[in-house]
Amino acid sequence: MLSVQQITGGYAGAPVVKNISFEVEKGELFGILGPNGSGKTTILKMLSGILPYKSGDILIKGKNLSQYTPKELAKIIAVLPQHSSQAFSYTVKETVSLGRYAHQKGWFQSWSSEDEATVNRVMEQTGISQFQDFDIQQLSGGERQRVFLAQALAQEPEILLLDEPTNHLDLSYQKELLDLLSVWSKDCGLTVISIFHDLNLAGLYCDRLLLLENGEVNINHVPNEVLKEGRIREVYRTKIEKLPHPRVPAPQMVLVPERSQAESQSEKRVDPASLEVKENLLVLRSPFPLKTMSSGVTGSGTGWNRIFLNRHVSKNYDCSDHRAEMAEFVRNIGFEPGETVGMMTAVYVEDYSSKFCEEETFSVYVVVTAGVGNAVDASKSEVHSHHLTPGTINTWVFVNGNLTEEAFIQCIMTATEAKTRALHDQQVKDSVTGTIATGTSTDSILIAATQQGENLEYAGTITPLGKVIGKGVYECTVMAIQNSQRRIKK
Amino acid sequence: MQKQYIRMYLNNKILAYVLAAAFLLSAMLMGISIGTVSVPPMTIIKVIAAEVLPFISLENTDTMHSNIIMNIRLPRVLLAGLVGASLAIAGAAFQGLLRNPLADPYTIGVSSGASLGAVLTLFLGLSIPFAGMFTLPLFSILFSFLTIFAVLLFARNIERSMKVETIILTGIIFSSFLGALISLMIALTGEELRQIIGWLLGSVSMRGWAYINIILPFFVIGAILLLVNSKELNAMSFGEEKAHHIGVDVQKRKMMVLIAGSILTGAAVAVSGTIGFVGLVIPHLTRLLWGPDHKHLLPLSILMGAGFLIIADLVSRTIIAPTELPIGVITAIIGAPVFAIILIKRKNKL
Numbered sequence: 001m002l003s004v005q006q007i008t009g010g011y012a013g014a015p016v017v018k019n020i021s022f023e024v025e026k027g028e029l030f031g032i033l034g035p036n037g038s039g040k041t042t043i044l045k046m047l048s049g050i051l052p053y054k055s056g057d058i059l060i061k062g063k064n065l066s067q068y069t070p071k072e073l074a075k076i077i078a079v080l081p082q083h084s085s086q087a088f089s090y091t092v093k094e095t096v097s098l099g100r101y102a103h104q105k106g107w108f109q110s111w112s113s114e115d116e117a118t119v120n121r122v123m124e125q126t127g128i129s130q131f132q133d134f135d136i137q138q139l140s141g142g143e144r145q146r147v148f149l150a151q152a153l154a155q156e157p158e159i160l161l162l163d164e165p166t167n168h169l170d171l172s173y174q175k176e177l178l179d180l181l182s183v184w185s186k187d188c189g190l191t192v193i194s195i196f197h198d199l200n201l202a203g204l205y206c207d208r209l210l211l212l213e214n215g216e217v218n219i220n221h222v223p224n225e226v227l228k229e230g231r232i233r234e235v236y237r238t239k240i241e242k243l244p245h246p247r248v249p250a251p252q253m254v255l256v257p258e259r260s261q262a263e264s265q266s267e268k269r270v271d272p273a274s275l276e277v278k279e280n281l282l283v284l285r286s287p288f289p290l291k292t293m294s295s296g297v298t299g300s301g302t303g304w305n306r307i308f309l310n311r312h313v314s315k316n317y318d319c320s321d322h323r324a325e326m327a328e329f330v331r332n333i334g335f336e337p338g339e340t341v342g343m344m345t346a347v348y349v350e351d352y353s354s355k356f357c358e359e360e361t362f363s364v365y366v367v368v369t370a371g372v373g374n375a376v377d378a379s380k381s382e383v384h385s386h387h388l389t390p391g392t393i394n395t396w397v398f399v400n401g402n403l404t405e406e407a408f409i410q411c412i413m414t415a416t417e418a419k420t421r422a423l424h425d426q427q428v429k430d431s432v433t434g435t436i437a438t439g440t441s442t443d444s445i446l447i448a449a450t451q452q453g454e455n456l457e458y459a460g461t462i463t464p465l466g467k468v469i470g471k472g473v474y475e476c477t478v479m480a481i482q483n484s485q486r487r488i489k490k
Numbered sequence: 491m492q493k494q495y496i497r498m499y500l501n502n503k504i505l506a507y508v509l510a511a512a513f514l515l516s517a518m519l520m521g522i523s524i525g526t527v528s529v530p531p532m533t534i535i536k537v538i539a540a541e542v543l544p545f546i547s548l549e550n551t552d553t554m555h556s557n558i559i560m561n562i563r564l565p566r567v568l569l570a571g572l573v574g575a576s577l578a579i580a581g582a583a584f585q586g587l588l589r590n591p592l593a594d595p596y597t598i599g600v601s602s603g604a605s606l607g608a609v610l611t612l613f614l615g616l617s618i619p620f621a622g623m624f625t626l627p628l629f630s631i632l633f634s635f636l637t638i639f640a641v642l643l644f645a646r647n648i649e650r651s652m653k654v655e656t657i658i659l660t661g662i663i664f665s666s667f668l669g670a671l672i673s674l675m676i677a678l679t680g681e682e683l684r685q686i687i688g689w690l691l692g693s694v695s696m697r698g699w700a701y702i703n704i705i706l707p708f709f710v711i712g713a714i715l716l717l718v719n720s721k722e723l724n725a726m727s728f729g730e731e732k733a734h735h736i737g738v739d740v741q742k743r744k745m746m747v748l749i750a751g752s753i754l755t756g757a758a759v760a761v762s763g764t765i766g767f768v769g770l771v772i773p774h775l776t777r778l779l780w781g782p783d784h785k786h787l788l789p790l791s792i793l794m795g796a797g798f799l800i801i802a803d804l805v806s807r808t809i810i811a812p813t814e815l816p817i818g819v820i821t822a823i824i825g826a827p828v829f830a831i832i833l834i835k836r837k838n839k840l
Contacts, residue, residue, distance in 0.1 A: 050731055074737025085729050087589035088782035098725055102737030155736065 001026040001191050002060055002159060007046060009053030010215075016042045017053070018215045024208075026158075027189040029182060031202040033226070034212030035236050040195045041082075043212075044161055047193065048079045060159070074102035078157035082164050084148045089135035092147050096123055096132075099154025122153040125180070142173040149177070160184075162194035166201060178205045203227050203250045211235060227251040269400040269450060270365055272356050280312035281333075282349045282367065284396070286448070292341055293408045294446035297326040299341035302408075307340040308446065310369055310394050315346045343394045343444045347371035351487060353479035355472045359464060361454040362401035366472035369394050370480035375423065375437030377430040392440040393477065395419060396448070397469055401456045403449040410459035411447040411469055417461065418470045419443070422477035506780045510793035514571070517797035521567040521804045522559055526811065529555050529563070538564070565702055570694045570803040570817070571796035572705050573758045574768055576712065578795020579788050580754040581769020582776070583716045586723040586784055587747050591777075591832055592658055594769035595634075595755040599664035601766065603637025604630040604759035605690060606668045612686065613675045627704055631756030637664060638748055692765035692818030694803055701761045708757035713792065715750035719743055720784035727782070765799070765818045767825020772798055774832060 002024045010016030017039040024030045032040050045051035047058060049065055058065040060076060068076075078099070086095075099122075100115045123129045126146045131139060136147055145168065152160060160181070166174040182205055184190040196202035202209055202223065209226040211218040213235045219226050229242045232253055239256035268287045276283045289304040299305045309330065319325045326344065327337040347369050354367040371392040395415055403411070420438045430437045449456075459465040523529050537556045540546040581594040588598075595601045607629040610616070618625045645660040676686060716723075722743040725733035734740050758765070772795040776787055799817070802824075806815040 048735060050734055070734060070739045071737040074735065077735075079731075079735040081731065081735075084732060085589065087591065087727055088586075088777060090724075090782050094724075094781070094783055095728075098728070098736055101721060101725060104721075152735075 001028075002047070002193070003058070004043075004047070005057045005059070007043075007053045007056030007058060009046065009051070009055070010039070010042050011051075015054060016215050017046070019056070020212075020215075020217055021056075022210055022217065022220050024159075024191055024193055026191055027185050028207050029185045029192045029205055030194070031206035031209045031223075032193065032195045032212065033199060033202055033209055034218075038212040039215040040212060041163060042215075044079075044163055044193070044195060048077060048161055049073055071102045074155055074157075076157060077159045077161060078152035078155040080145075080149055080152045080160065080162045080165055082167055084144070086136050086144075089137045091132065092128055092134050092136055092139070093119065093123070093132040095136050095147055096128075096150045096154050099151040102155060118156060119154055122150045125153065126150040141168045142170060145169060145173075145177075157190070159191045159193065162192065164195050164197050166196075166198065174201065181205070199227060199232065199253045203252065204245070204248065224251055227253060229253075269363065270398040270448070271363070271400075272354065272365065274365075275354065275367065277350060277352070280349060282308075282310040282352055282369070284308040284367070284398075286398075286450075288450075289339065290398070290448040291403070291408075291451050292446060292448045293412065294341050294343075294448075295444045296341040296343045296446060297323055297444075298330060298337050299339075305339050305341045305448070307335045308396060308448070309335070309340060309342040310349050310352070310367075310396070311342065311344050312349045313344050313346060317344070317346070341446055341448075343446070345369050345371065345392060345394050346373070347392060347480075347484050348487060351480060351483035353476040353483060355476050357468045357472055359468060362399065362456060362465065364400070364465070364468045364472055365396075365398040366469070366476045367396040367398075368473065368476035368480045369484075370477055371484045372423070372426075372428045372437065372440060372481060374440040374442065375428045375430055376439060376441050377433055377435040378438040380430065380433045380435060381441075383432055393419060393443040393480075394445075395443070395473060395477070396446045397473065399447070399449040399456070399465065399469075400452075401449060401454045401465070402451050403447075403459070404455075404457050407456050407459040407465065408447050408449070410463075410466065412445055414459055414461050414466045414469050415445060415447070415473045418473035419477050422474050422481065426478060426481050428481065503780070503786055506786065506790060507793070510790050510797075514793045514797040514800075517800040517804075518567050518571065521570070521800040522563040524804060524808060525558075525563065527554070527558055529558060534559055561698075565697065565699050566694055566803065567800050568702050569697050569705070569761065570799045572702065572709050573694060573762045573765065574772075574795040574797070574799025574802075575792040576705065576709050576754040576758040576795075577765065577768040578772035578776075578791040578798070579713055579716055580751040580758075581795075582773035582784070582787055582791040583719075583723060583747050583751050584769070585773055586727040586782075586787075587744065587751075588657060589727050589729065590657060591774060592770065592829065594767065594773075595751070595758075596764065596766035597658055597770060597829070598638065598661035599641050599668065600634045600638050600752065600755045601759055601764040602665040602668040602672075604634040604756045605764050606637075606672055607631070607633025607756065608760055609672050609675055609686060609690075613679060623700065623704060627708060627757045627760035630760040631708070631753050634752035634756040634759070635749065637668070638752060640664065690763050691816035692763040692821075693814075693816055694762050694799075695807065695814060697761060705757045705761045708753050712750045712754035712757070713788075715746055715753070717788055719747055719750075720788050723747065723784040723788075724782075727784075763818070765821055767821045767829065768795055768799055768802075770832075771821075771825050771828045774828065 004020060004022050006019050006021050007017060008015050008019050020043065032043065034040050042051065046053050096119050100119065103115065123132060126149050128146050128150055131143065136144055165177055169177065178201060181192050185192050206223055209223050210220045211226050218235055229240060232240050240253050241256055243252045243254060245252050270286050274284050274286060286306050289306045292299065292305045293302050294300055326342050330337045330340050330342055349369050352367055352369045356365045357363060374392050397411055397415055423437050428437045456465050459469060461470055519531050519534060522534050523531055533551055533555050536551060537559045577595055584593040584598065585591055608626055611626050611629040616625060616629065618628060621628055641660050641664050645657045649656050722738050725736050725738045730740050773787065773791050776790045776794050780786055780790055802820040803817050806817045806820045809815065
């Protein structure tokens with residue numbers, strides 16, 4: 001459809017665009033990315049025939065761009081610029097109708113019924129029919145952008161060029177516009193070439209991305225290849241991290257703000273002084289939010305939290321919506337559920353056991369409450385009937401260090417293995433099967449890390465971090481089981 | 491909302507042309523009828539009809555009336571009409587092309603260029619062989635054209651985006667400079683060119699039919715050139731890049747519009763001197779009434795501009811009769827405040 005072959009050029013002086021080649025197929029949604037000044041807009045201007053280039057060729061449907069007359073070109077390529085100026089108050093319909101210019105013939109360029117039908121159709125498609133008699137100057141930025149999109153579509157183009165089409169649009173219009181473009185490219189074979197500022201939108205919608213750096217092609221590939229953490233960091237020279245999109249298989253990049261000296265709380269850390277034992281409640285307040293991975297009642301999953309609660313509830317605690325009840329409880333004692341990991345247990349929390357281990361470059365604080373009334377052998381758990389009673393072994397692991405995602409997961413594995421070993425050594429039995437239990441039916445775990453200081457990439461059982469966690473959790477679990485058993489005997 | 495309503499009501503284009511034509515016709519009748527000797531409208535119609543259709547007899551008509559009509563007032567009214575029409579359509583086209591409601595042959599300095607061309611022709615006693623009486627307008631047109639090019643080139647050099655204010659400022663600089671050159675030439679020649687000063691302020695009095703013959707061909711050529719470019723002007727009023735995207739051959743069309751605008755301005759200045767603000771007020775008013783679509787804006791500006799200048803001329807010769815004011819005084823008194831209002835409105839919007 002469109003083939004760019006080694007074009008070089010720009011404005012007077014040094015070329016902005018250097019030796020760039022790429023091809024775009026019919027029906028593709030092709031994104032152009034790059035930092036400011038990398039030549040995105042320059043390329044788009046060359047493609048639309050506004051800016052001449054010094055060397056190279058641009059072929060459109062196999063024919064050289066310079067061989068098209070402006071009218072012929074307008075029937076194939078339409079352009080939606082970033083800003084459209086309007087000095088006079090034309091009506092919406094007059095504005096859209098201008099898009100038919102290239103299709104009108106002869107000296108008088110009479111308005112045909114086909115022109116009328118096309119204009120009405122594109123106004124319908126872009127949802128501006130109801131504004132057709134309004135002045136464009138009365139419309140909001142988003143509505144105006146849709147008017148100019150309709151004008152471009154009225155040209156009935158085969159290729160649509162867009163320069164940051166979502167700029168100035170609020171979120172819902174951004175999505176709406178890109179959804180429309182996506183449908184048109186898939187269903188109607190419209191070829192879309194668009195500049196994007198927003199890497200995430202580009203990754204979500206584009207079939208292919210061209211990443212420019214200093215006027216040259218860095219890479220031209222599918223979004224997953226282009227949007228690599230290292231590459232984007234290097235090209236945009238900024239801290240950025242990549243995450244999976246929660247719903248669709250597309251990469252998402254997030255910015256990482258620089259911390260100022262004052263903000264970095266390197267001396268502050270989580271240690272035994274942070275823990276407060278109240279009646280029926282363990283409270284741990286971190287001086288700043290910690291990155292957490294947990295299975296608590298509130299604040300479960302991954303997130304950032306500052307307050308950690310382990311709450312004693314009676315054995316008969318029964319609530320149809322225990323999450324809402326817990327959130328209410330958290331609020332009532334003066335904390336914000338949005339930054340709190342809350343757990344429940346039937347054990348008396350005063351029987352907790354904790355251990356603070358200081359290593360050379362990092363430290364770990366483990367807090368465990370354990371009761372083994374519901375002990376289960378996981379390998380034979382199918383014989384148990386399902387009934388939800390509050391968790392009986394709650395394990396908290398706080399790490400003063402910077403953990404990777406893998407390390408978080410390995411922390412959970414290591415802590416669980418240590419817990420199981422503790423149950424084994426304490427000869428805790430599954431009351432139904434009579435075998436050694438591996439845990440209880442509603443255990444909860446929390447891994448929380450300050451994400452400052454030492455980078456801890458792994459936390460497997462024989463890594464420095466894993467060793468500390470394994471030992472700490474084992475010892476705390478043993479202690480906590482003994483504490484609660486002592487209370488029962490009394 | 492009120493504006494919207496007015497627009498909808500007046501959007502009927504046939505009605506627009508009927509109203510504008512009625513305005514022009516009544517302006518013409520008033521212009522011919524009113525004066526030191528008052529001529530009844532019926533007589534005017536009769537005399538003109540007899541001139542066109544020889545079988546109508548002029549019995550019972552005062553020969554003095556028919557003399558006043560045919561030799562003095564009709565040529566004066568027609569000349570005022572043609573000058574007004576030329577300046578208004580040129581202004582409308584400049585405004586569309588430059589996306590600038592403040593552009594007009596006077597404010598962007600083209601009129602001054604045309605004046606310099608005319609004065610230079612008289613000063614040097616230039617004459618183009620075979621052009622005869624068209625020498626003066628041809629030089630005016632040439633200088634209009636050179637001036638607008640110089641102004642645009644200069645403005646673009648100051649600022650690539652060519653903001654409204656930049657073009658107006660450039661126009662003022664050029665006007666002052668060209669005006670100074672004219673004054674210098676007048677000072678150098680002594681008495682002969684003193685009369686030019688009066689002419690420079692703009693007047694359509696005592697010109698006669700010869701001047702109509704001078705301006706008419708240029709008006710027809712210029713107006714047709716602009717009318718066939720009305721769609722392109724619509725496109726270019728959204729910006730040159732946008733016009734290009736839509737399929738307009740921008741370089742060619744822009745040149746056509748600039749040449750046509752120069753022809754109209756140059757010819758108008760050659761016959762009547764510099765009359766300011768007609769090209770500003772009329773397109774603005776017309777756009778306000780009937781919308782910015784150049785397909786209608788240009789022809790309606792012709793009708794409105796012609797009617798407006800006829801009335802301005804009428805006022806200039808009757809308001810403190812028997813003394814006659816230069817017509818440019820009247821147009822400036824109306825035009826300058828309108829200019830100020832548009833400028834304030836634009837600033838508020840930004």
